[in-house]
Amino acid sequence: MFQVLGQEGRARRGEFHTVHGVIHTPVFMNVGTAAAIKGAVSTEDLEGIRTQVELSNTYHLHVRPGDKVIKQLGGLHRFMSWDRPILTDSGGFQVFSLAGLRKIKEEGVYFNSHIDGRKIFMGPEESMQIQSNLASTIAMAFDECPSARADRTYVKNSVERTTRWLARCKKEMQRLNGMADTINQSQLLFAINQGAVYPDIRIEHAKVISEMDLDGYAVGGLAVGETHEEMYHILEETIPFLPKDKPVYLMGVGTPANILEGVERGVDFFDCVYPTRNGRHGHLYTNQGKINLFNAKYETDPRPIEEGCGCPACRRYSRAYIRHLLKAKEMLGMRLCVLHNLYFYNTMMEEIRDALARGEFAAYKRRKLEGMLHE
RNA sequence: UCCUCGAUAGCUCAAUGGUAGAGCACGCGGCUGUUAACCGCGGGGUUGUAGGUUCGAGCCCUACUCGGGGAG
Numbered sequence: 161m162f163q164v165l166g167q168e169g170r171a172r173r174g175e176f177h178t179v180h181g182v183i184h185t186p187v188f189m190n191v192g193t194a195a196a197i198k199g200a201v202s203t204e205d206l207e208g209i210r211t212q213v214e215l216s217n218t219y220h221l222h223v224r225p226g227d228k229v230i231k232q233l234g235g236l237h238r239f240m241s242w243d244r245p246i247l248t249d250s251g252g253f254q255v256f257s258l259a260g261l262r263k264i265k266e267e268g269v270y271f272n273s274h275i276d277g278r279k280i281f282m283g284p285e286e287s288m289q290i291q292s293n294l295a296s297t298i299a300m301a302f303d304e305c306p307s308a309r310a311d312r313t314y315v316k317n318s319v320e321r322t323t324r325w326l327a328r329c330k331k332e333m334q335r336l337n338g339m340a341d342t343i344n345q346s347q348l349l350f351a352i353n354q355g356a357v358y359p360d361i362r363i364e365h366a367k368v369i370s371e372m373d374l375d376g377y378a379v380g381g382l383a384v385g386e387t388h389e390e391m392y393h394i395l396e397e398t399i400p401f402l403p404k405d406k407p408v409y410l411m412g413v414g415t416p417a418n419i420l421e422g423v424e425r426g427v428d429f430f431d432c433v434y435p436t437r438n439g440r441h442g443h444l445y446t447n448q449g450k451i452n453l454f455n456a457k458y459e460t461d462p463r464p465i466e467e468g469c470g471c472p473a474c475r476r477y478s479r480a481y482i483r484h485l486l487k488a489k490e491m492l493g494m495r496l497c498v499l500h501n502l503y504f505y506n507t508m509m510e511e512i513r514d515a516l517a518r519g520e521f522a523a524y525k526r527r528k529l530e531g532m533l534h535e
Numbered sequence: 536u537c538c539u540c541g542a543u544a545g546c547u548c549a550a551u552g553g554u555a556g557a558g559c560a561c562g563c564g565g566c567u568g569u570u571a572a573c574c575g576c577g578g579g580g581u582u583g584u585a586g587g588u589u590c591g592a593g594c595c596c597u598a599c600u601c602g603g604g605g606a607g
Contacts, residue, residue, distance in 0.1 A: 193569050215568075253568045261570080274570040300568075352568085383567040411568040418567075433569045440572050441565090456562070486572095494572055 162376070162407050162428075166516060170399070170426035173516040176376075176407050179346045180237065180245040180297045185407060186423050186512050188505045189213040189247055189431040194220045195230075195240045199440050199498035200491055203242040209471065209503040210510070213297075214242055215431050218290050219251035219282065223273050227293035235295030235343040247431075248296035250287045250329075252352065253412070256305035256384070264304060266321065284328035288349075292336040295343035300378065301329045303352040308385035315356045319365050322354050326369060348375035350409060356381060357390050359397040366401035376429070377402045378409040388418065395425040416445060416508055416532060420525045423512055435501035440494045442486045445504040447531045453483045453497065471503035472496065 161177045176183040190197055190211045197206065197214070206214065216236060221227055233239045236246055254271065255262060261272040268283020282290075287302035303322045306315050333349045336342055351374040355362035369377065379398060382391045395410070402408055409429035410422045419430050435445065442453040446466040451458070453465070464474035465482065473482060473496035485493025508528070515524035 189568095191569070198569075199572075217569080220569085247568095249568050254570085256568090258570065303568095305568075378568080380568065409568090414567050432567050433571085434567060437566065437569065437571065437573085442572095443566090452564085454563085489572075491572080 162405060164405070166519075168516055168519055168521045169424065171423050171516060171521050172426065172428065173513050174407065174428060176428075178245050178297045178348065179344065180243060183212050183245055184513060185428040186419075186509055186516075187212050187429055188419065188509045189215045189429060190502055190506075191215045191431055191433050191436055192240075193217045194224070195236060197498065197502070198436055200495045201436075201498055201502070203240060205472075205499060206242070206502075209499060210506050211244070211502065212506075213245045213247055213429075214240075215247045215249065216294070216296065217249050217251070217254075218287055218294070218300075219254040219271070221248075221294060222251070222282070222290045223275050223280065227290040231293040231295070231343065235293075237295065245297040246294075247298040247350075247429075248291045248294055248300065249411075250291065250300040250302040250352075251282050252287075252300065252303040252380070253305055255303075256307070266324075268302075269304075284325040285332045288329055288332040288336060292333070292342055292344075292347060296347065297344070298348045298350055298376065299333065301326045301349060301351050301374070303354060303380060305381045305384065306354065306356050308356055308381070308390075310356055312358060312361075315354075315358060316361055319354045319361055322352070323365065323368055326351050326372060326374075330372060330374065350374060350376035350378050350407075352378045352380040352411070353398060353402070354381045355394075355398075357386050357394060359394065362394055362398040363401050366398050370401065370403050374406070376407040376409060378411050378429075379427075380411045382410065383413045383418070388421075391418070392421050392425065395422060395427065399426040416505070417529060419505075419508070420512070420528060423521070424525060435505045436498050439498035439501040442483075442493075442497060444497055445501050447528070449532045453479060453486055458483045465497075465500050466504075469500065469503070470507075471500045473500040 162174055164172050164174045166173045174185045176185060192214050195216050230236055230239050237243055255269050263270045268281055271280040273280055284302045291299035302325050304318050306318045337345045337347055351369040353366050355365050399408055407428040408426055410427040412432055413422060413430055414432050444451050444453055444465050458479045461479040463479055465479060466474055482493055482496055515521045
């Protein structure tokens with residue numbers, strides 16, 4: 161159940177109640193594709209940096225270790241020892257990102273495993289079955305994510321197929337939630353809006369899926385090659401046609417600036433690999449913009465990554481030390497950087513919620529963006 | 536003392552007598568529902584020294600210097 165607590169323009173603050181606890185929105189979900197936040201980050205660490213939701217991936221966990229293994233171990237929550245909400249992506253994005261290793265048909269998608277090349281079939285029913293076995297809090301509908309440069313005809317056909325897939329997803333999820341041996345019989349299902357950069361296709365699709373009554377609505381297929389302006393425009397055009405009483409999730413986005421712009425346009429959920437991947441690559445988020453700790457100018461810098469930051473890296477360690485760890489390929493270096501970046505994102509979302517509660521989001525956003533000039 | 540192998544980028548090494556390269560290191564950049572601790576770009580050289588042969592030498596010849604291995 162989603163409760164909107166307050167609005168400022170289209171930006172809104174809310175609570176999403178699930179069997180694994182309340183999610184305070186706007187929220188940034190921390191990406192742990194293979195049931196782990198890359199960079200040696202434990203679920204205990206996540207509790208320490210106030211992560212609300214962890215995101216994992218249907219396709220990756222199906223390939224390894226196998227969703228049946230995870231079901232046997234009591235589901236993803238028990239398997240990875242995390243009792244707060246988990247959202248599983250459906251494998252739809254892999255249809256896009258593993259291009260070359262797959263073939264799309266009406267019944268579903270044929271993949272070649274990126275691990276061992278073995279042939280895998282995944283359609284709407286398979287994706288729901290796998291996610292039901294994983295027993296995540298929120299399952300995502302199985303969709304196709306067309307390229308931002310795909311032509312209009314392709315996108316239109318693709319979106320229509322995604323709608324048909326959504327109906328199959330919903331039906332299968334209802335069946336699975338009613339089965340006695342299902343671990344999470346309250347598993348939620350989010351729909352995914354597609355349509356590349358064509359507002360009319362986006363709007364038409366938003367209207368159709370809104371009538372299908374899902375637990376939440378995602379906007380997918382953005383930040384895949386189009387400009388930021390195109391992405392913001394699509395959000396402005398599309399979100400008004402999604403149900404007001406359901407959470408809106410902008411998939412795979414993004415930079416701190418993208419998130420601020422998204423919140424302003426009515427987005428409640430975000431996720432992105434940036435804080436984790438950039439952390440592993442030594443790129444750190446600060447309120448003064450992004451810094452690259454590999455740069456020589458930090459070799460003797462005694463300051464923390466960010467002055468006044470309460471994260472596990474900044475509380476004890478200098479830029480110079482963490483740079484050394486990164487250069488020496490010591491695992492601790494990546495770990496500290498990932499923790500800092502996730503803490504930065506989680507903290508920014510708290511600040512956004514606080515600002516919304518005070519009705520000062522617009523001012524907060526302006527201040528934050530001015531600070532991060534070099535992001 | 537003799538024999539032998541070697542000496543090329545910061546390091547480890549490539550280069551039928553015909554425009555000296557790679558990996559690592561160093562410097563910088565990119566990454567948006569993770570095939571990504573990844574990918575890309577860049578600066579770097581009197582080829583140990585001195586001669587010789589040749590149209591042309593990192594490469595062939597001579598001497599020397601330094602280093603590895605062996606013999607005595």
